[in-house]
Amino acid sequence: MSIKYRTGRKHKPLFARETQLQLAKVVRINEDPVVRIEATDNLTFLRSLHDESMKLIITSPPYNIGKNYEKPTSIERYLSEQAATIAECVRVLHKKGSICWQVGNHVGKESETAEIFPLDILLYPLFKQHGLRLRNRIIWHFEHGLHCTNRLSGRHETIMWFTKTDDYTFNLDSIRVPSKYPNKKYFKGPNAGKLSCNPLGKNPGDVWIIPNVKANHVEKTEHPCQFPVELVERLVLSMTKKGDSVLDPYMGVGSSVIAAIKNGRNGYGCDIFKHYVDIAWDRVHQFRDGTLKTRPMGKPVYDPNLPNGGHK
Ligand SMILES: C[S@@+](CC[C@H](N)C(=O)[O-])C[C@H]1O[C@@H](n2cnc3c(N)ncnc32)[C@H](O)[C@@H]1O
Numbered sequence: 529m530s531i532k533y534r535t536g537r538k539h540k541p542l543f544a545r546e547t548q549l550q551l552a553k554v555v556r557i558n559e560d561p562v563v564r565i566e567a568t569d570n571l572t573f574l575r576s577l578h579d580e581s582m583k584l585i586i587t588s589p590p591y592n593i594g595k596n597y598e599k600p601t602s603i604e605r606y607l608s609e610q611a612a613t614i615a616e617c618v619r620v621l622h623k624k625g626s627i628c629w630q631v632g633n634h635v636g637k638e639s640e641t642a643e644i645f646p647l648d649i650l651l652y653p654l655f656k657q658h659g660l661r662l663r664n665r666i667i668w669h670f671e672h673g674l675h676c677t678n679r680l681s682g683r684h685e686t687i688m689w690f691t692k693t694d695d696y697t698f699n700l701d702s703i704r705v706p707s708k709y710p711n712k713k714y715f716k717g718p719n720a721g722k723l724s725c726n727p728l729g730k731n732p733g734d735v736w737i738i739p740n741v742k743a744n745h746v747e748k749t750e751h752p753c754q755f756p757v758e759l760v761e762r763l764v765l766s767m768t769k770k771g772d773s774v775l776d777p778y779m780g781v782g783s784s785v786i787a788a789i790k791n792g793r794n795g796y797g798c799d800i801f802k803h804y805v806d807i808a809w810d811r812v813h814q815f816r817d818g819t820l821k822t823r824p825m826g827k828p829v830y831d832p833n834l835p836n837g838g839h840k
Pocket of ligand 1 (some may be wrong): 587804
């Protein structure tokens with residue numbers, strides 16, 4: 529943790545440690561975001577968090593497809609493990625908070641002709657059981673991945689965005705994107721001559737085209753399935769306020785935590801593999817000393833048909 533506390537006492541404390549910590553919380557002097565990341569199973573980590581303490585829970589769980597960080601299991605068992613984690617996430621979710629569960633397909637077995645099972649369809653009922661409300665099913669489109677020969681190559685995954693109640697934090701202005709025709713004006717009626725679009729830009733919509741983190745991506749680490757930080761930043765900026773807390777219970781190398789602290793939010797997360805958590809800490813330290821490279825939000829996707837790929 530990076531924060532320093534001022535307890536305001538020079539002599540031996542008179543209160544029990546618990547009371548001191550409560551006092552300390554209200555006189556926090558270092559406004560740096562809190563980072564708490566641990567190498568542990570997420571149920572253990574989640575159980576250590578207070579009810580309703582997290583404003584945004586953003587994660588991408590294993591898909592049960594035999595990656596090096598997961599043990600393949602039956603789909604029934606996979607779903608029951610997901611159900612246990614989701615139940616704890618709902619408990620720690622703030623009343624005005626959001627859960628964003630990013631998933632692709634579970635593939636029946638490692639073969640080209642295996643049936644695919646879209647995980648958002650299978651997981652949706654586990655969120656509804658808790659009364660959560662689906663706000664968007666965001667399509668994340670990317671252009672790189674396996675080339676299939678017996679079905680179409682997968683080039684999208686989804687983010688299910690749920691809120692706990694109908695009164696939830698959502699700041700659209702913080703994630704607007706440039707309008708296609710920014711100077712377009714009404715040509716008749718009482719507003720004739722005035723701008724017809726929002727000068728702050730347009731709603732980014734629910735199809736997001738963001739490069740996935742492959743070999744030549746500036747954020748690439750050893751992890752095989754990293755979030756691009758810019759993907760998480762959109763969620764952090766729109767669904768939380770400065771000083772709120774963001775949690776990733778399947779944190780990997782900490783991309784969600786980076787997106788949180790980069791924007792003045794507190795970052796919480798865990799991963800079962802210590803090696804990934806070590807990399808996450810390295811990234812946090814690099815961020816703090818100003819050396820971490822992240823792909824900027826809004827940078828156009830590289831287009832080989834344009835000069836310099838369309839980049840300035
Ligand atoms: C799809 S990856 C997430 C990667 C992450 N979004 C990032 O940007 O690095 C899923 C992660 O979940 C971790 N994991 C699997 N089971 C877990 C568990 N029970 N508790 C905590 N982490 C777990 C894996 O080690 C893996 O790093």
